Amino acid sequence: MKQFRINQKNQWKIRLTxxxxxxxxxxxxxxxxxxxxxxxxxxxxxxxxxxxxxxxERNYQNSHRHNLEVSGSIIDIQLQNLVELSRTLLQNxxxxxxxxxxxxxxxxxxxxxxxxxxxxxxxxxxQNKYIQSIVAIHKTGNIYFYSKxxxxxxxxxxxxxxxxxxSMDWVTxxxxxxxxxxxxxxxxxxxxxxxxxxMVKTLKNTEDGEDMGYVVFNIKKSIFLSAFGRADEGYxxxxxxxxxxxxxxxxxxxxxxxxxxxxxxxxxxxxxxxxISGHSGRYLFxxxxxxxxxxxxxxVIAREELSHDSNYIGWITFLVCIAMMIVCYLFASRVSNIxxxxxxxxxxNIDVVSEGKFQIEEEFDETEIGRIGTQFKNxxxxxxxxxxxxxxxxxxxxxxxxxxLQSQINPHFLYNTxxxxxxxxxxxxxxxxxxxxxxxxxxxKLSLNRGExxxxxxxxxxxxxxxxxxxxxxxxxxxxxxxxxxxxMMEQKILTFILQPVVENAVYxxxxxxxxxxxxxxxxxxxxxxxxxxxxxxxxxxxxxEETSKISYMxxxxxxxxxxxxxxxxxxxxxxxxxxxxxxxLFYGEEAGIRYESRPGEGTQVIIRVPLDIQKEG
Numbered sequence: 103m104k105q106f107r108i109n110q111k112n113q114w115k116i117r118l119t120x121x122x123x124x125x126x127x128x129x130x131x132x133x134x135x136x137x138x139x140x141x142x143x144x145x146x147x148x149x150x151x152x153x154x155x156x157x158x159e160r161n162y163q164n165s166h167r168h169n170l171e172v173s174g175s176i177i178d179i180q181l182q183n184l185v186e187l188s189r190t191l192l193q194n195x196x197x198x199x200x201x202x203x204x205x206x207x208x209x210x211x212x213x214x215x216x217x218x219x220x221x222x223x224x225x226x227x228x229q230n231k232y233i234q235s236i237v238a239i240h241k242t243g244n245i246y247f248y249s250k251x252x253x254x255x256x257x258x259x260x261x262x263x264x265x266x267x268x269s270m271d272w273v274t275x276x277x278x279x280x281x282x283x284x285x286x287x288x289x290x291x292x293x294x295x296x297x298x299x300x301m302v303k304t305l306k307n308t309e310d311g312e313d314m315g316y317v318v319f320n321i322k323k324s325i326f327l328s329a330f331g332r333a334d335e336g337y338x339x340x341x342x343x344x345x346x347x348x349x350x351x352x353x354x355x356x357x358x359x360x361x362x363x364x365x366x367x368x369x370x371x372x373x374x375x376x377x378i379s380g381h382s383g384r385y386l387f388x389x390x391x392x393x394x395x396x397x398x399x400x401x402v403i404a405r406e407e408l409s410h411d412s413n414y415i416g417w418i419t420f421l422v423c424i425a426m427m428i429v430c431y432l433f434a435s436r437v438s439n440i441x442x443x444x445x446x447x448x449x450x451n452i453d454v455v456s457e458g459k460f461q462i463e464e465e466f467d468e469t470e471i472g473r474i475g476t477q478f479k480n481x482x483x484x485x486x487x488x489x490x491x492x493x494x495x496x497x498x499x500x501x502x503x504x505x506x507l508q509s510q511i512n513p514h515f516l517y518n519t520x521x522x523x524x525x526x527x528x529x530x531x532x533x534x535x536x537x538x539x540x541x542x543x544x545x546x547k548l549s550l551n552r553g554e555x556x557x558x559x560x561x562x563x564x565x566x567x568x569x570x571x572x573x574x575x576x577x578x579x580x581x582x583x584x585x586x587x588x589x590x591m592m593e594q595k596i597l598t599f600i601l602q603p604v605v606e607n608a609v610y611x612x613x614x615x616x617x618x619x620x621x622x623x624x625x626x627x628x629x630x631x632x633x634x635x636x637x638x639x640x641x642x643x644x645x646x647x648e649e650t651s652k653i654s655y656m657x658x659x660x661x662x663x664x665x666x667x668x669x670x671x672x673x674x675x676x677x678x679x680x681x682x683x684x685x686x687x688l689f690y691g692e693e694a695g696i697r698y699e700s701r702p703g704e705g706t707q708v709i710i711r712v713p714l715d716i717q718k719e720g
Contacts, residue, residue, distance in 0.1 A: 131442070135434035136427070143423030158408055163388040166401045170390040173342070174399045176329040181301075181394045184233070185283050187226055188303050188317055191238075197222050201305060201314035205244045209262045216246065223248035232325040234298050237291060237318040243268050257292040272302050276316060281306045285395045287346040287361030289320050296357055298322055323362050329399075330364045339404035341365035341373060344397050345389075361397055373402050444469055451475065541571045555689070556595040559627065559656075563587065566605050566625065573609055580621055581613055587627035591656055596712055597689050601625070603678045604660045604708045612664020612706050623662045629714065630655040653693070654714040659707060666702040686712065 191197050200215050211219065219238060227233045227250060235249035237258070245267060247258045261267040272290045283303045290300040298320040305314040330342045342364035346355070355361075359378060363370050376383035377400065386408060389400040557565075563585060570583045605623060613621040632652055679698075686694040693713045700706040 131438040132434050136431055139427045139430035143426055146423065159386050159405070162386065162403065162408055166388045167390065170388060170399050170401055173329040174390050174392045177326065177392055177399065178394045180325050180329070181285065183230060184301055184319060184321060187229060188283060188301065188319060190226070191317060192305065192308050194222060198307070201240055202307060205240050205242050209243055209245050211244050211246050219246045220248060232322045233319055234322050235320040239267060239316040241313050241315045273316060276302045276304045279304065287344070287397070288355040288357070291318060291320065299361060326362045326364065337403055337407060339369065339407050341369070341402045343400040343402060345377065345400055346397050348396055377402070444475060447475060538572060538575045541568045555598060557598040558592070559587065559594050559596060560592040562596065562598070562601050563625070565602050569602060569605065581609065582622040584622055584624040587625065588629060591627050591629060594656060594714065596656065597685060600682060600686070600710060601658060601660065603682060604710070607678060608660060608662040608664065608706060611667060612662040615665045621663065623660065626659045628657055630657045630711065655711045656714055658710045661705060661707040663705040666704055667700040667706055
């Protein structure tokens with residue numbers, strides 16, 4: 103299935119590429135500029151819309167951050183008032199007397215202590231209208247509960263019957279605070295429909311620092327109303343929240359991390375869920391930290407409501423982008439006409455030339471394409487016909503020279519004559535003459551090569567061996583022929599009459615004049631890989647510098663230990679060497695080459711290099 107999808111994708115790419123290539127250059131320019139303008143407009147519009155939207159959100163957050171700081175300060179004042187009230191208990195001597203002496207077993211105080219505690223708690227509660235109830239707990243577990251709502255008295259019965267109040271988690275947390283007030287976003291004692299929150303304090307004796315017990319204030323959440331202004335403030339979805347991120351103080355909250363929600367509650371679940379999930383949904387949050395309560399004071403508004411103005415900006419940007427695309431299209435049309443006009447003019451003239459007319463009279467402009475057209479015009483009018491005629495004339499002339507050279511010998515007459523000489527030598531028992539005639543016959547047969555231009559390397563080497571055999575008969579085995587050619591080259595074909603004339607030059611110009619018997623000719627052949635480079639040092643530079651070849655070559659080296667050649671220019675101007683160079687160039691082109699190296703008294707080395715992959719006839 104995966105391979106099928108990949109094939110489908112590749113087919114679509116191929117179809118689109120073919121469809122694009124079938125378009126004219128004018129259509130391609132128009133399409134390209136239109137696509138670019140659409141992409142640019144889309145990017146510009148999208149970035150403008152996102153930037154304006156983000157700017158409006160940031161401005162809203164900055165403007166409400168001050169309001170949140172004011173709200174946080176009001177909450178601090180209100181909580182500080184509660185803290186001061188709780189600390190007055192430690193200054194009340196009657197209260198301290200009750201909590202420093204040993205109490206009777208059980209969860210109740212004595213009747214006398216109840217009366218005193220009731221008086222103290224009622225006075226505290228009357229000082230702040232938001233205090234709904236107060237619970238004082240002795241360190242031995244004796245409980246006194248005071249509430250402005252008598253109906254709540256029954257909610258504490260569970261702590262007198264079966265629940266150890268000192269084992270509650272909030273007691274443990276309060277002990278860790280070492281007497282500091284700890285705020286919970288809910289009623290830690292009993293469920294009251296989340297109408298109150300609790301302040302818990304461990305009571306420590308101011309004289310010796312010993313624990314005396316605990317006090318819990320349950321405060322109405324309506325205390326926060328004065329900290330916030332109108333819920334909407336000109337916005338429909340504007341809301342305020344107080345959130346408790348401390349898991350230790352929010353773990354038992356039925357509303358989770360929510361302490362207080364200010365405004366319409368129809369969106370409360372989604373707002374709270376979005377806040378807890380990381381502010382990644384449809385709402386924008388601003389918040390400041392309240393140190394006293396350890397809470398976050400949060401403002402929230404729907405992003406959609408803020409985006410109304412940015413939507414207006416988006417529409418304006420969209421219209422501007424449409425106008426920009428229209429202008430770009432008109433501009434692209436004009437530019438494409440300017441660019442393609444000389445192209446169409448050039449194409450028209452190329453069509454005329456292809457029909458056989460070699461005279462162009464039309465004028466071109468001075469643009470790059472116009473200059474190309476002018477150069478084409480000059481080439482056609484002045485050089486095309488002459489160049490073609492000259493090239494064909496040179497090729498025919500060189501081929502005629504080669505054919506003339508080969509046709510100077512009548513093969514049938516030559517073979518018959520040599521056969522007659524061979525049999526006469528055999529009859530007369532002149533074995534040496536017979537062997538020489540046979541070698542000469544083999545040399546001519548291999549040289550003529552049945553009229554073909556190409557010859558296998560193996561046959562070219564046999565021709566050299568036959569030639570050297572004749573020379574050794576003539577010079578009484580004076581010359582040694584050493585051959586070291588890679589076996590992989592033996593069946594490759596090269597142009598005939600390339601190696602043997604070089605060996606012949608080595609004999610006549612290098613070895614014959616040398617005194618002594620230690621004369622040799624060494625023929626080596628190897629394959630040259632592309633990484634080794636293909637051009638010989640004396641080949642013409644094409645203007646591109648030294649480059650690595652992309653094809654393989656056959657390289658032949660013919661070295662002798664003769665007297666050497668003093669005047670290399672005289673050798674290279676000779677008919678044999680010049681004929682080899684011209685035939686190499688005509689057949690192989692500039693990829694082939696020949697180089698001579700000679701030192702007087704040390705001998706001569708000839709290097710011939712031809713492409714490996716050119717195996718053609720005719």
